Amino acid sequence: MSTEHSAAADLPVDVVTSSHSSAQAHLQGNQLGLCLCPVCKKLNRTTNSHCRRCYSSLSTRNYASVQQSWALLVTATILLVLANVYPITLLTNRGVVTNDTIFSGISHLVQTGMIPIAIIVFTASILVPWLKIVGLATYLAAISFDLPISKRKLMVGFHIIEWIGRWSMLDLFVISLTVALVNMGQLLDAKPAPAATAFALVILLTQLAAKVLDTRLLWDRLEKTHDTN
Amino acid sequence: MHEFDDHDSIILCRSCDLAVRKRALPSSARAICPRCDTALYDSPYCSINGMLALCLAALIIFIPANLLPVLEIHFLGSIRTTTVVEAAVAVWAQGYWVVGLAVLVAAVIAPAVLILSILAQVMIVKLKLNRTFWQRVYTTLLKNQGLIAQMTMLEIYVISFLVSAFQLSDFSDVYFGMGTFSFTMLFVIILFLQREYNLEHMWSYVDEH
Numbered sequence: 001m002s003t004e005h006s007a008a009a010d011l012p013v014d015v016v017t018s019s020h021s022s023a024q025a026h027l028q029g030n031q032l033g034l035c036l037c038p039v040c041k042k043l044n045r046t047t048n049s050h051c052r053r054c055y056s057s058l059s060t061r062n063y064a065s066v067q068q069s070w071a072l073l074v075t076a077t078i079l080l081v082l083a084n085v086y087p088i089t090l091l092t093n094r095g096v097v098t099n100d101t102i103f104s105g106i107s108h109l110v111q112t113g114m115i116p117i118a119i120i121v122f123t124a125s126i127l128v129p130w131l132k133i134v135g136l137a138t139y140l141a142a143i144s145f146d147l148p149i150s151k152r153k154l155m156v157g158f159h160i161i162e163w164i165g166r167w168s169m170l171d172l173f174v175i176s177l178t179v180a181l182v183n184m185g186q187l188l189d190a191k192p193a194p195a196a197t198a199f200a201l202v203i204l205l206t207q208l209a210a211k212v213l214d215t216r217l218l219w220d221r222l223e224k225t226h227d228t229n
Numbered sequence: 230m231h232e233f234d235d236h237d238s239i240i241l242c243r244s245c246d247l248a249v250r251k252r253a254l255p256s257s258a259r260a261i262c263p264r265c266d267t268a269l270y271d272s273p274y275c276s277i278n279g280m281l282a283l284c285l286a287a288l289i290i291f292i293p294a295n296l297l298p299v300l301e302i303h304f305l306g307s308i309r310t311t312t313v314v315e316a317a318v319a320v321w322a323q324g325y326w327v328v329g330l331a332v333l334v335a336a337v338i339a340p341a342v343l344i345l346s347i348l349a350q351v352m353i354v355k356l357k358l359n360r361t362f363w364q365r366v367y368t369t370l371l372k373n374q375g376l377i378a379q380m381t382m383l384e385i386y387v388i389s390f391l392v393s394a395f396q397l398s399d400f401s402d403v404y405f406g407m408g409t410f411s412f413t414m415l416f417v418i419i420l421f422l423q424r425e426y427n428l429e430h431m432w433s434y435v436d437e438h
Contacts (some may be wrong), residue, residue, distance in 0.1 A: 121392060156266060174330065
């Protein structure tokens with residue numbers, strides 16, 4: 001994201017290992033009786049009920065977060081289907097009214113030869129939301145059903161989803177600018193249509209689904225043989 | 230508090246709960262989790278005066294960025310302009326308040342709150358306001374910092390100028406104005422402000438008391 005920081009070397013750090021067992025055994029906070037404050041990330045003892053820095057209530061793991069995340073994700077999936085089926089804008093051009101769905105809007109861009117813009121809109125409005133839902137579902141399934149997928153790869157995917165998810169807002173910004181500018185009655189007029197609300201809710205719910213999830217739950221599973229790295 | 234002394238050299242990965250021994254880093258280096266690659270911490274560099282300057286610059290440019298029109302179209306002799314707020318209100322007025330609210334929060338409200346929040350934090354640190362009231366304000370601001378930063382989406386809005394301009398150029402002439410320039414500058418200043426800002430470092434001021 002930032003040029004200077006990405007250029008800096010990512011240093012490996014010493015891992016705390018238990019002295020009596022093999023050096024491979026990685027110790028987690030819950031085995032040491034320590035946990036991070038969910039709000040300010042201060043190190044606390046699990047015996048404390050509240051963070052010693054910001055007084056938020058502490059918990060070693062949030063087991064309910066998997067269910068909450070599933071619920072948000074299922075709702076988002078239903079809304080995303082609706083957002084793709086129903087029209088997202090309503091364009092009146094010289095008295096002729098056309099309903100545009102997300103997909104027909106992009107194919108219109110391709111037909112008029114604006115390929116780079118079509119790629120940007122396709123990525124932000126179709127690729128990112130679906131990737132986010134499939135990615136989060138894979139991540140949650142790996143926790144819920146103990147699927148044998150590399151935890152390290154899942155974590156990298158999760159960080160990518162967290163970062164790229166915001167870009168779906170692009171379509172809504174474009175719609176709001178277009179609606180505000182194109183208002184010349186029967187001659188030329190653009191209005192939002194029902195899919196816009198559904199799409200806004202998809203973004204909100206998928207971002208929430210990623211935010212509420214306690215990712216540490218994935219790492220509590222037993223280490224699999226293929227998953228040493 | 231003495232029982233913690235032996236543990237202060239240990240940190241836990243926020244993503245996978247791995248216990249890692251903390252050690253000093255050379256400047257502009259970043260420690261990553263050896264198990265899941267999540268960024269753990271970087272060497273604390275966070276210039277209070279630099280952030281103050283960026284906050285003031287952002288506050289000044291915020292006004293023209295939101296008052297001046299960001300896009301203008303000419304279509305068969307009629308001219309239409311819009312500001313960022315007007316664009317959000319236009320969608321809201323059509324009954325799509327969810328969309329209007331989302332645009333308003335991401336492009337206007339969250340950036341404003343972000344600037345004011347960092348400005349308040351910087352002033353509390355700089356003027357050493359140690360009264361309980363100010364310390365409570367400071368902690369509350371830090372607790373909400375992550376959420377506000379996540380809701381600020383200026384970079385996406387800047388790209389949406391370009392996408393809208395190309396789409397509208399299909400049937401009209403499109404012009405950018407001073408508002409577009411101001412808004413882009415606001416995005417650049419906030420980008421640098423967020424790079425300078427280090428939440429972990431800001432929390433460390435609370436530890437000192």
